[in-house]
Structure formats: C-alpha cells, structure tokens
Amino acid sequence: xxxxxQAQTEISVVExxxxxxDCVYETRDTTYYLFWYKQPPSGxxxxxxxxxxxxxxxxISGRYSWNxxxxxxxxxxxxxxSQVVDSAVYFCALSEIYSGAGSYQLTFxxxxxxSVIP
Amino acid sequence: xxxxxxxxxxxxxxxxxxxxxxxxxxxxxxxxxxWYRQFPKQSLMLMATSNEGSKATYEQGVEKDKFLINHxxxxxxxxxxxxxxxxxxxxxICSARDTDGxxxxxxxxxxxxxxx
Numbered sequence: 001x002x003x004x005x006q007a008q009t010e011i012s013v014v015e016x017x018x019x020x021x022d023c024v025y026e027t028r029d030t031t032y033y034l035f036w037y038k039q040p041p042s043g044x045x046x047x048x049x050x051x052x053x054x055x056x057x058x059x060i061s062g063r064y065s066w067n068x069x070x071x072x073x074x075x076x077x078x079x080x081x082s083q084v085v086d087s088a089v090y091f092c093a094l095s096e097i098y099s100g101a102g103s104y105q106l107t108f109x110x111x112x113x114x115s116v117i118p
Numbered sequence: 119x120x121x122x123x124x125x126x127x128x129x130x131x132x133x134x135x136x137x138x139x140x141x142x143x144x145x146x147x148x149x150x151x152x153w154y155r156q157f158p159k160q161s162l163m164l165m166a167t168s169n170e171g172s173k174a175t176y177e178q179g180v181e182k183d184k185f186l187i188n189h190x191x192x193x194x195x196x197x198x199x200x201x202x203x204x205x206x207x208x209x210x211i212c213s214a215r216d217t218d219g220x221x222x223x224x225x226x227x228x229x230x231x232x233x234x
Binding site for chain 1: 120150152159160161162164167209211213215220221222223224225226227228230
C-alpha cells in the first residue's frame with residue numbers, strides 16, 4: 001500500500017521568508033513517481049512537478065526547489081522569498097510507474113496550507 | 119497546453135434532482151480520467167477511474183448507481199449525481215491523464231455542489 005504524509009497542516013510565514021514543505025512517502029514499489037500540486041483558494045489543482053524515482057537530482061524552477069531523498073523517502077518542497085501569491089494548499093502525491101491495471105492512480109497527502117503574510 | 123475544463127463551477131439544486139458535471143481535456147487526449155471528491159480542509163478522495171469506452175472503476179464505498187460516470191470520447195467524461203441529497207454537497211474535481219507517457223494528471227477547476 002502507498003501512503004503520503006505531510007505532517008505540517010498549516011504554515012504561516014512573512015513575505016520574503018523561505019519556507020519548506022515536508023513530504024514523506026511509503027511504497028513497496030521500487031519505481032514510482034512523486035508529484036507536487038498547488039491548490040489556490042479558487043480550487044483548481046495546479047501541477048508543479050513530477051519526479052521519478054530513478055532521478056534523485058534536486059530540481060530548481062525559479063523560486064521553487066525540490067529535494068528528493070530516496071534514503072529517507074522524502075520529497076520536500078522549498079519556496080524561496082515567498083510571496084502572497086504563494087498562499088495555497090500544497091499537496092504531495094505518489095503514483096506507480098508501471099500499473100498492471102493501467103490506472104496510475106495518485107495517492108495524495110493531506111496537504112499543507114501555506115499562508116504568506118504581507 | 120494540458121488544460122482541463124470542468125463545468126459547471128458551481129451548482130445549487132433541490133434535493134432529489136440530478137446534476138451532471140462535465141470534464142473536458144481541451145488540448146490533449148485522455149484515455150483515463152479521474153473523479154475526486156474533496157471535503158472542506160481535507161485531501162482529495164478518489165471516487166472513480168474513468169476509461170474511455172469502458173465502464174468506470176469505482177472505489178470502495180462509492181455507489182456507482184448514485185454517481186454515474188460516462189467517458190464517451192477521448193476528451194470528455196461526465197459525472198452525474200443522481201437524486202442528489204444534502205449529504206452529496208461537496209467539491210467535485212476531475213482530472214485527466216495525458217497519454218504522452220509522462221503520467222501527469224491535470225485537474226479541472228472543480229465543481230461546488232450544494233444540495234438544498
């Protein structure tokens with residue numbers, strides 16, 4: 001069974017501060033995908049990143065960076081110099097790479113609500 | 119690219135009526151679409167997996183006669199909440215999985231259903 005844990009339910013930071021959102025996962029699969037999605041107050045989930053388990057290189061995209069540590073089963077997300085527009089709920093998710101059923105379902109964490117205060 | 123359109127964004131209906139929600143992939147084909155339900159301040163709960171041209175696969179505890187899913191084309195899936203009751207009030211959100219091999223689900227904007 002797969003499980004994703006986002007231990008931080010809510011985080012508040014002051015604008016321009018850096019913030020790291022934690023994600024720890026459990027899976028019996030040796031190969032898998034990890035994702036981060038952003039859900040702003042409007043409700044739509046916005047895809048941020050997909051990382052496969054083959055690739056442990058960290059990734060940076062503008063103010064966003066992701067730290068994948070297979071040894072600790074973690075896939076943490078850091079926002080540098082946070083902005084008010086970053087306020088949202090962020091979900092970490094996991095899926096298998098090879099799906100016998102062909103469904104490739106996502107297993108979501110419970111989400112972390114980030115509030116960036118001006 | 120990879121835009122998923124979901125309509126309506128909000129619906130208010132009387133108890134006993136049926137409500138249809140559409141999910142369209144606008145610029146890609148999606149052989150698989152997913153329907154989720156989200157309660158306030160909670161994560162997404164997968165309701166069913168919809169495969170084009172075949173019957174949907176429902177998660178345990180989801181009534182298939184209550185939540186009818188049709189995936190008639192590679193770009194459209196519909197969810198019909200039949201004989202809606204107040205306990206069906208929720209935020210419903212769909213996603214479509216791109217067939218480009220990257221296994222990314224792109225989400226619609228969601229539908230907030232309120233049953234009076």
